[in-house]
Amino acid sequence: MSLWKGTLPAAGEDETIDYIGNGRFLVLQSKSGYRFSIDALLLGGFVRAKACQRVLEIGAGNGVALISLLSRSEVKDAVGLEIQPRLAALAERNLLLNGLQARAKIVCRDVTSYANEMRSKGDFDVIFFNPPYRCVRSGTSSPDMEKAIAKHEIRGSLDSFLRAARRVLVPKGEIFFIYPAAYLSKTIAVLQANKMVAAEMLFVHSRIDSPACLVLICASKSRHERSRVLPPFYIYAKTGSHYTLPAQRLFNDFCLFPTDGAE
Numbered sequence: 001m002s003l004w005k006g007t008l009p010a011a012g013e014d015e016t017i018d019y020i021g022n023g024r025f026l027v028l029q030s031k032s033g034y035r036f037s038i039d040a041l042l043l044g045g046f047v048r049a050k051a052c053q054r055v056l057e058i059g060a061g062n063g064v065a066l067i068s069l070l071s072r073s074e075v076k077d078a079v080g081l082e083i084q085p086r087l088a089a090l091a092e093r094n095l096l097l098n099g100l101q102a103r104a105k106i107v108c109r110d111v112t113s114y115a116n117e118m119r120s121k122g123d124f125d126v127i128f129f130n131p132p133y134r135c136v137r138s139g140t141s142s143p144d145m146e147k148a149i150a151k152h153e154i155r156g157s158l159d160s161f162l163r164a165a166r167r168v169l170v171p172k173g174e175i176f177f178i179y180p181a182a183y184l185s186k187t188i189a190v191l192q193a194n195k196m197v198a199a200e201m202l203f204v205h206s207r208i209d210s211p212a213c214l215v216l217i218c219a220s221k222s223r224h225e226r227s228r229v230l231p232p233f234y235i236y237a238k239t240g241s242h243y244t245l246p247a248q249r250l251f252n253d254f255c256l257f258p259t260d261g262a263e
Contacts, residue, residue, distance in 0.1 A: 011028060012028075014030055014031050014032055014033075015028050015029065015030060015031060015090075016028070016029055016030075016031055020041070020064060020067070020068075020251075021067075021068070021071060021252065021253070021254050022252035022253060024071070025067055025071065025098050026094070026097055026098065027062060027063070027064055027067070027094055028062070028090055028093055028094055028097065029062045029090060030062075030086070030090070033086065033087075034061060034062070034084075034087060035062075036061055036062055036064040038235070038251075039130050039178055039214065040061065040064040040065040040068070040130065041064065041065070041068055041250065041251050041254075042178055042204060042214065042216065042233075042250070043065045043068075043128060043129075043130050043176065043177070043178045043216070044064065044065040044066070044067070044068025044069050044254065045068065045250045045254065045255065045256060045257050046128075046176055046178070046202065046216045046218075046256075046257050047065075047069050047126065047128045047176045048126070048174070048176075048218075048256070049069065049073050049075050049125070049126040050073075050074070050075070050125075051073070051074035051075060051076060053075065053077075053125035053126050054077045054078075054079075054123070054124045054125050054126070055069070055075050055077065055078040055079070055124060055125070055126045055127070055128075056078070056079050056081060056124040056126070056127045056128075056165075056168065057069075057078070057079070057080045057081065057127075057128050057129060058081050058111050058127065058128075058129035058131075058161050058164070058165060059081070059082065059083070059111075059129050059130060059131065059132075059161070060080030060081060060082040060087070060088070060091050060106060061082065061087055061091065061130075062087055062090040062091050062094060063080055063090070063091030063092075063094040063095055063106070064094075065128070065130065066078060066080045066091070066095070066104060067094060067095070067098055067100065068254050069128075070100050070103055070104060071254045072254040072255065072256070075103060075104075076103050077103070078103060078104035078105075079104065079105055079106075079107055079124075080095075080104060080105070080106045080107070081106075081107050081109060081111060081114055082106060082107070082108055083108070083109065083110050083111070084108075085108055088106050088107075088108035089108075091106045092105075092106040111160065111161060111164040111165075112160065112163075112164050114164070115164035115165070115167045115168050116167075118168045119167060119168060123168050123169060123170045123173070124168050124169060124170065124173060125169075125170050125173045125174075126173060126174055126175075126176070127165045127168070127169055127173070127174075127175045127176070128175065128176040128177060129161050129165070129175075129176075129177050130177065130178050131157060131158045131161045131177065131179070132157060158177075158179060158186075158187065158190050159190050159193070159194070161177070162175070162190060162191065162194045162196065162219075163194055166194055166195070166196060166221070169221070171221060172220070172221075173220070173221075174199070174218055174219070174220050175196070175218070175219040175220070176216070176217070176218050176219075177216075177217055177219070178214055178215070178216050178217075179214070179215055179217065180213070180214060180215075181203055181204070181211070181212035181213055181214055181215045184215055187215070187217065191217075191219055195221065196219045196220065196221055197219065197220060197221075197222055197223070197224060197225070197227070198217045198218070198219055198227045199218050199219060199220045199222060199224070199227060199228065200217065200218040200227065200228045200229075200230060201215055201216070201217050201218075201227055201228070201229050201230065202215070202216040202217075202229075202230040202231075202232070202233060202257060203215050203216075203229075203232050203233070204216065204232070204233045204235065205232055205233070205234050205235070206234075206235050206236055207234060207235070207236050207237070207238055208234050208238050209238065212232070216257075230257070233246065233247075233257060234246075234247070235247050
């Protein structure tokens with residue numbers, strides 16, 4: 001059931017109107033190109049940011065993770081960085097559609113040039129992203145370039161995102177990101193290469209009896225060698241196709257991740 005109270009926008013010929021946050025927010029997205037996945041909601045629920053902090057999302061897509069964060073926080077100064085013009089335009093429209101344009105802006109730029117420019121204009125306290133993870137020559141690349149850029153390391157990678165993010169991160173700032181759990185060893189190696197540590201890790205499982213499919217990481221410039229591994233998060237109940245209670249709270253109410261292992 002939709003809780004949307006505004007006037008429905010006019011969607012383009014290749015666009016759909018979708019509800020998120022238990023129907024409280026609307027999202028315009030492409031029918032044939034990139035469409036947000038559950039990863040965006042998982043990432044949006046993992047990020048911690050205070051009202052006084054400056055926030056940057058790298059690879060904002062159509063703005064779903066940013067909307068999730070803004071809906072449950074008091075952040076007033078956020079930037080969504082998106083390299084693809086059509087996605088950047090959709091993200092900007094989605095912020096406006098949901099009344100969030102005064103608290104965030106979308107910038108259509110590549111992360112490296114943006115980081116070079118921003119070094120002289122101020123740093124960010126919190127940075128988050130869902131980077132491409134597939135090598136260009138691995139697997140079957142989507143024939144749709146918009147989808148391919150989002151998933152394959154064509155114009156960005158975990159390393160390039162971390163390298164740029166580290167340059168504009170305040171000394172005690174935090175970086176939040178999501179990555180396939182199968183690439184955990186690669187993730188740790190890339191963090192170390194960029195002189196960062198995984199301060200917190202949360203493994204996401206489809207079900208309680210399935211292996212981890214994703215890992216959410218909070219990284220920092222700290223030199224501490226110890227990482228805090230949070231209780232696992234299960235998306236679906238052991239049987240059936242319904243979400244667990246924590247997943248329902250995360251996806252429908254945009255609550256933060258539970259950190260006590262609650263079912």
